[in-house]
Amino acid sequence: MTEERLSFQAEVSRLLDIVAHSLYSEKEVFLRELISNASDACDRLRYAALTAPELSADDPVLGITLSVDSAARTLSILDNGIGMNRDDLVANLGTIARSGTGEFMSKLSGDAKKDVGLIGQFGVGFYSAFMVADKVDVFTRRAGEAHSWHWSSDGRGEFTIGEAASEAKRGTRVVLHLREADGEYLEEHRLGEIVRKYSDHIALPIKFEGGEEVKTLNRASALWTRSKSEITEEQYKEFYHHVGHSFDEPWLTLHWRAEGKIEYTSLLFVPAKKPFDLFDPKRSHRVKLYVRRVFITEGVEGLLPPYLRFMRGVVDSEDLPLNVSREMLQHNPMVAKIKSGLVRRVLADLGKKADEGDAGYTEFWENYGAVIKEGLYEDFEHRDSLFKLVRFRSTASDGLVSLDSYLERMKEGQEAIFFIQGDDHEALLKSPQIEGFKARGVEVLLLTDPVDEFWIGAVGTYKDKKFKSVTRGGADLSKIKAADTVEPEAPKADEGELSTLVALFKLTLGEAVKDVRGSERLTDSPVCLIADENDMDMHLERMLRQHKQLNVNHSRILELNPRHGLIKRLAARAGQPGASDTLADMAWLLLDQARIVEGEHVADPVAFSRRFAALMEKGVG
Ligand code: ADP
Ligand code: MG
Numbered sequence: 001m002t003e004e005r006l007s008f009q010a011e012v013s014r015l016l017d018i019v020a021h022s023l024y025s026e027k028e029v030f031l032r033e034l035i036s037n038a039s040d041a042c043d044r045l046r047y048a049a050l051t052a053p054e055l056s057a058d059d060p061v062l063g064i065t066l067s068v069d070s071a072a073r074t075l076s077i078l079d080n081g082i083g084m085n086r087d088d089l090v091a092n093l094g095t096i097a098r099s100g101t102g103e104f105m106s107k108l109s110g111d112a113k114k115d116v117g118l119i120g121q122f123g124v125g126f127y128s129a130f131m132v133a134d135k136v137d138v139f140t141r142r143a144g145e146a147h148s149w150h151w152s153s154d155g156r157g158e159f160t161i162g163e164a165a166s167e168a169k170r171g172t173r174v175v176l177h178l179r180e181a182d183g184e185y186l187e188e189h190r191l192g193e194i195v196r197k198y199s200d201h202i203a204l205p206i207k208f209e210g211g212e213e214v215k216t217l218n219r220a221s222a223l224w225t226r227s228k229s230e231i232t233e234e235q236y237k238e239f240y241h242h243v244g245h246s247f248d249e250p251w252l253t254l255h256w257r258a259e260g261k262i263e264y265t266s267l268l269f270v271p272a273k274k275p276f277d278l279f280d281p282k283r284s285h286r287v288k289l290y291v292r293r294v295f296i297t298e299g300v301e302g303l304l305p306p307y308l309r310f311m312r313g314v315v316d317s318e319d320l321p322l323n324v325s326r327e328m329l330q331h332n333p334m335v336a337k338i339k340s341g342l343v344r345r346v347l348a349d350l351g352k353k354a355d356e357g358d359a360g361y362t363e364f365w366e367n368y369g370a371v372i373k374e375g376l377y378e379d380f381e382h383r384d385s386l387f388k389l390v391r392f393r394s395t396a397s398d399g400l401v402s403l404d405s406y407l408e409r410m411k412e413g414q415e416a417i418f419f420i421q422g423d424d425h426e427a428l429l430k431s432p433q434i435e436g437f438k439a440r441g442v443e444v445l446l447l448t449d450p451v452d453e454f455w456i457g458a459v460g461t462y463k464d465k466k467f468k469s470v471t472r473g474g475a476d477l478s479k480i481k482a483a484d485t486v487e488p489e490a491p492k493a494d495e496g497e498l499s500t501l502v503a504l505f506k507l508t509l510g511e512a513v514k515d516v517r518g519s520e521r522l523t524d525s526p527v528c529l530i531a532d533e534n535d536m537d538m539h540l541e542r543m544l545r546q547h548k549q550l551n552v553n554h555s556r557i558l559e560l561n562p563r564h565g566l567i568k569r570l571a572a573r574a575g576q577p578g579a580s581d582t583l584a585d586m587a588w589l590l591l592d593q594a595r596i597v598e599g600e601h602v603a604d605p606v607a608f609s610r611r612f613a614a615l616m617e618k619g620v621g
Contacts, residue, residue, distance in 0.1 A: 002162060002163075003160050003161070003162030004160065004161050004162065005158055005159075005160050006090065006094060006158065006159055006160070006161065007157060007158050008094055008095075008153075008157060008158065008159065009094060009095040009096065011095070011096050012094065012095060012096055012127065013157050015096065015124060015127055016127055016130055016155045016156070016157075019124055019127055019128060019130050019131055019155075020130050020131070020155055027131045027132055027182070028185075028194045028197075028198075029128060029198065030128040030129055030131050030132050030176075031077075031185070031191070031194045031195070031198070031199075032194070032198035032199055032238075032241075032242075033124070033125050033126065033128045033129075034077045034126070034128075034129060034174055035064060035077065035195070035198075035199045035202060035206060036199070036202075036242050037125070037126060038064045038077055038078075038079035038081060038172065038174075039064065039079075039081075039202045039203070039204055039242070040081075041079050041081025041082045041083070041171070041172060042062040042063070042064070042079055042080070042081035042082075042204055043081075043295035044081060044082040044295070045062065045080075045081045045082040045083075045143055045170070046062060046294055046295060047294065047295055047296055047297065048082065048143065049143075050294070050322055050323045051323055051325075052144070054144070055143040055144050055170070056143070056170075058169060059080055059169060059170070062079075062080060062081065062204055063079070063080065063204050063205045063206075063207060064077065064078065064079045064202070064204055064205070064206045064207070065077075065078045065079075065206075065207045065208075065209050065214075066078075066191055066195075066206065066207065066208050066209070066217070067208070067209040067210070068185075068186045068188075068191075068210070070186050072177075073177060073178050073183070073186065074175050074176060074177055074178065075175075075176045075178060075185050075186060075191075076173055076174065076175045076176070077173070077174045077176075078171065078172070078173045078174075079171050079172055079173075080168065080170060080171035081143075081170075081171050081172065082142065082143050082170070082171075083140045083141045083142040083143055083145075083170045083171050083172055084138075084140045084142055084149070084172065085141075085142040085145055085147070085149065086147075086149050086161055088142065089138070089140070089149055089151045089161055090161065092126075093126060093138065093151055093159070094159060125245075127155075129174065129176055130155035132176060132178055132179060132182040132185055133155075133176035133177050133178055133179065133182075134154060134155070134177060134179050135152070135153070135154045135155075135177040136152070136153055136155070136174065136175065136176055136177070137150065137151070137152045137174075137175040137177075138150070138151040138152070138172060138173070138174050138175070139164050139167060139172070139173045139175070140171070140172040140173070141166060141168065141169065141170050141171065142170065143170040143171075144170075147163055147166075148163065148164040148165065148166040148167065148168075149161060149162070149163060149164055150162050150163070150164035188208055188210055188215075191208060191217070192208065192215075192217045195217040195218050196217065196218065197234075197238075198238050198241075199218055199238070199242075200218045200219050200235060200238070201218075201222075201223035201235055201238060201239040201242065202218055202220070202242070203220060203221060203222040203223075203293065204220060205218065205220040206218045206220070222290075222293055222316070223235060223236075223239045223267070224239075224255065224265050224266075224267040224314055224316060225265065225293070225316075228255055231255075236250065236253050236255075236267075236269075237249060237250060239267070240253070240269045240271075240312065240313070243269075243288060243312060243313055243314055244269060244271065244286065244312030244313070245286075246271055246273075246275070246312060248271055248272045248273040249272045250269035250270065250271065250272065250312075251269075251270045251271060251272040251360070251363070251364060252269065252270040252349070252350075252353065252364075253267075253268075253269055254266070254267070254268045254269070254313075254345065254346065254349055255267045255268075256345065258338075258341050261337075262317075262318075262319055262334060262337050262338060262341070263317070263318035263319060264315055264316060264317045264318060264319075264338055264341075265315075265316045266313070266314070266315045266316070266342060266345075267313050267314050268287065268311050268312070268313035268314075268315075268342075268346065269311065269312045269313050270310065270311060270350075270364065270368075271310060271312060272363075273367070274310070274367045274368070275310060275312075278309070278310060278368075278371060283306040283309055284299045284301070284306070284309060285299055285303070285304040285306070285308065285309040285310075285311060286298060286299055286309070286311075286312055287299070287303060287304055287311055287312065287313055287314065287315060288313070288314045288315070289303060289314075289315055289316075289317070289329070290314055290315070290316035290317070291316070291317050291320045291321070291322050291324075292316070292317075292318060292322070293316065294322060296320075296322075296324070296326075296329070297326050297329070300326065300329045300330065300335065301330045302329070302330045302331070302332075302335050302336060302339060303315065303329075303335055303338065303339055303342070304339060304342060304343070305339070305343060305375065305378065305379055306374060306378070307371055307372055307373075307374040307375035307378060307379065308342075308343070308346060308371075308375075309371065310367070310368050310371060311346065315338060315342065317334070317338060319334055320332065320334055320335070343379075343382060344382075344385075347382055347385040347386065347388075347389070348385070350364075350389050351385060351388045351389060354388055354389050354391075354402075355388075361391075362391075362399065362400055365389075365391045365400060369390070369391065369449070370449040370450075370451050372386060372389055372390065373386075373390065373449060373451045373452065373455050374451055374454075374455075376390070376455035376458070376459055377454050377455045377457075377458035377459065383459070387403060387462065388402075390402070390403065392406075392445045392446070392447070393425050393445070393446040393448070394406070394443050394444065394445045394446060395429065395434065395437070395438055395443055395444045395446070396409055396443040401443075401445075403417070403462050403463075406443060406445065407462075407463060407465065409443050410443075410465075411440070411441065411442055411480050412480070413479040413480045414442060414479075414480045415465065415466070415479075416465055416466045416467065416468040417445065417462060417465050417466065417467050417468065418437060418442065418443070418444045418445065418468055418469075418470050419444060419445040419446070419447050419452075419456070419467060419468070419469060419470070420433060420434055420444055420445070420446060420447065420469065420470050420471060421447045421448070421452055421453065421456075421469065421471075421537060421539040421540070422446075422447075422448060422539055423448060423599075424448055425446050425448060427599075428446045428448070429446065431470075431471075431528075431597075432521075432522055432524070432525035432527075432528035432594075432597060433470045433471045433521055433522075433528050433530060434470055435521065435522050435523040435524055435525060436477050436519075436520050436521040436522055436523055437470060437477065437521075438523075439523045440477060440480055442477070442480055444470055450543065453537070453539070453540045453543065469531075469537050470521070471529075471530050471531060471537060471538050471539070472530055472531045472532070472533055472535070472537060473530055473531070473532050473533040473557060474533035477520040477521065478520055489563060490563040491563070492562040492563050492568075493518075493562045493563075493567060493568040493571040493572075494571065494572070496575075497571040497572055497574055497575055498518055498560070498562055498567075498571045500571070500574040500575050501560070501567070501570055501571040501574040501583070502516050502517060502518065502560065504574055504579070504580060504583055504584075504587070505558065505560075505583075505587045507580075508580075508583070508584045508587040508588070509558070509587055509588070509591060511555065512555060512591065512603065513555055513556060513557065513558045513591065514532055514535075514554075514555045514556055514557050515532070515557045515558070516557070516558045516559075516560065517557065517558075517559055517560070518559070518560050518561075518562045519559035519560060519561060519562075521559060522559065522561035522563075522564070523561070523563070524564075525561060525564070525597070526560065526561050526564040526566045526567050526590060526593075527558060527559060527560055527561065527567075527590045527591075527593065527594045528558075528559050528594055528597065529556040529557065529558060529559070529594045529595065529598055530556060530557050530559060531554070531556060531557070532556075532557055535554055536554060538556065538598060541553075541554060542598075542599070542600070558590070558591055558594060570583060570586060585611045585614065585615070588607065588608075588611060589608070589611050589612065589615065592608045
C-alpha cells in the first residue's frame with residue numbers, strides 16, 4: 001500500500017514545538033482531549049444515523065475504550081464514532097481548522113512561557129497527544145466508507161497517511177507511543193483517576209480493557225440531566241471545557257430545567273475570557289442542541305440571538321423531533337419558544353449580576369458589552385432588560401455607570417442624556433465640546449464602541465429622555481442650572497463686537513463652514529466644531545469615510561468661546577479699520593485648529609503652514 005508524506009501547516013509545527021518542549025505542567029490533560037474528540041465523534045455518528053440508520057446498524061452501542069500494551073509502551077483510545085477519511089485526516093490532523101486560529105497564532109510571541117499561558121486558554125486539542133508520546137498512530141475509517149486509513153507522525157513537521165488494513169467497520173483508534181518518562185499512563189488506576197477528574201461528565205461509557213475484564217471508568221450520564229446539588233463546581237468546569245472547547249473558567253454557570261408546555265434542560269456558561277471568534281462576521285453562537293440526550297447540532301440559528309453568541313453550553317429538548325435537519329430547525333416554532341425562554345432567563349440572571357455591580361460585572365461588560373449592545377437595536381422585545389445590563393464610561397466617575405444612575409444625577413433643567421462618541425475614553429475626556437458640560441457638572445457619557453452609532457440612532461430615548469450628542473447643535477446648556485462647584489465665569493466678549501467677528505469669520509470661511517456662532521459649550525478652548533442638529537454625527541462620518549462608505553465632507557458649525565481671551569481680543573479688533581486682513585488668517589487658523597483637535601486633516605496644509613509661520617514671525621517681534 002502506498003503512503004504519502006505530508007507537512008503540517010506551519011502553525012501546527014510551531015504549536016507542536018511548544019507542546020513538546022514546554023507544556024510540562026498538567027500533561028495528563030492529553031487524555032481529556034482525546035476522550036473529548038472520541039465523544040464528539042460518537043455524537044456526530046449518532047446524529048448522522050438518525051437519517052442513515054445503516055451507518056450504525058451493525059454496531060449500535062457507542063462507546064470509548066482505553067487499552068494499554070505495557071510491553072510496547074502504548075496507550076490506545078478507541079471509539080466507534082464517525083471516523084475520518086483521508087481528506088478529513090489531512091484537514092483535521094494537519095492544520096488547525098478551528099475558527100479564530102489566525103488571531104490566536106498571531107498572538108504567539110515566541111517566548112515559550114507566555115505562549116504556554118495562551119495555549120492554555122486556547123487548547124491544543126488532538127496535538128496535546130505529543131506531550132506524552134513521541135509517536136502517534138491514528139487508525140480510522142469513516143462510517144459508511146470502504147477504506148481505512150493510517151495516519152502517523154512523530155510530531156516533527158511531517159506526517160504520513162496511507163491505506164490501512166481495516167480492523168473495524170468504522171471509528172478511530174489513536175495509539176500513543178509513550179515517552180520514557182510517561183509510563184504512568186500505562187497504569188489503570190492512573191487512567192481511572194484522570195477520567196474521573198476530567199471526563200466524568202461524558203455521557204458515553206469510557207471503558208478500560210485490561211486482560212480479561214472490562215471496567216467502566218466514568219459515570220456515563222449526561223451531566224445536565226443530573227440535579228444541581230449532585231454536581232460540583234469542578235465538574236461544571238470540566239464540562240464547560242469540553243462543550244465549549246474552551247480552557248478558561250466559566251464566569252457564570254446557568255443550569256435549569258424548563259417544565260410546562262415545552263420542556264428542555266439548559267446548561268449554559270458565560271466564558272470568563274472573550275472567545276477569539278466573538279467578532280466574526282457570521283455572529284453565530286456555539287451552543288449545542290440535543291434532543292432527548294442525542295446531539296443534533298451546534299449553533300442552530302434561531303436558538304439564541306446573535307447578541308448572546310458568547311454563551312457556551314447545551315440545550316436539551318424533550319419535544320423536538322429527532323430526525324430534523326439543521327435547516328428545518330431554524331424555522332421550527334418550538335425552537336423559537338425555547339429561544340424566548342432562554343433569552344428571558346439569561347437576561348434576568350445577567351441583570352442580577354449587574355445589580356450586584358461588583359468588579360466581576362465590570363469585567364463581563366468589558367468583554368461583552370459591545371455585543372450585548374447589538375441587542376438594543378435588534379431585539380425590541382427585550383430592550384428594557386438589556387438596558388438594565390448596559391454600562392457606560394462617563395465624566396461622572398472613573399468606573400462604569402448605568403443609565404438609571406445617570407438619570408438620578410441629572411441637573412435641574414436638564415432634559416437630555418448627553419453623550420460623546422470617539423475612539424478612546426482619554427481623548428474624549430479632553431474634547432473641547434464637553435468643557436462646558438464638565439464646568440456645569442452635567443454628566444456626559446463617553447461612547448467608544450462602533451456599535452454605539454447604531455443603537456443610539458435606533459433607540460432615541462431612555463425613560464423619555466432623549467439621547468443627545470454634545471458634538472451636535474441642539475445640545476442646549478443655557479437652560480441647565482450651573483452646579484455649585486463651578487468656578488466664577490470669566491466675562492464674555494461684548495455682544496456687538498462678537499457679532500461683528502462672527503460676521504467677518506463667516507464671510508472669510510464661506511462654504512468651508514456651515515455656520516459660525518458663539519457658544520456656551522466651551523470653557524478652556526477658543527473654538528470647536530460641531531455638527532448641525534440634523535446632520536450626521538462627526539464621529540460616524542469619520543468612521544464611514546475610513547471604511548470608504550462615504551466620500552463627502554459635510555461642512556460643520558464653528559463655535560467660538562466668547563469668554564476666551566483670544567476670542568475677546570479678536571472681537572475687540574473686529575470693528576476696527578483694516579481688521580479683515582489679519583483676522584482672515586486667524587479665522588482659517590482657528591478652523592484648522594478645531595479640525596486638528598477632532599483628529600481630522602487640515603484642508604490645505606500648505607496654506608496652514610504659511611499662515612502659521614507668518615503668525616509666529618509676528619509673535620517673535
Ligand atoms: P477540536 O476538537 O476542538 O475540533 P482537535 O484538535 O481536538 O480540535 O481535533 C481536531 C479535529 O479532528 C476534530 O474537530 C475532528 O474533526 C477530528 N478528530 C479528532 N479526533 C477524532 C476522532 N476520534 N474521531 C473523528 N474525528 C476526530
Ligand atoms: Mg478536541
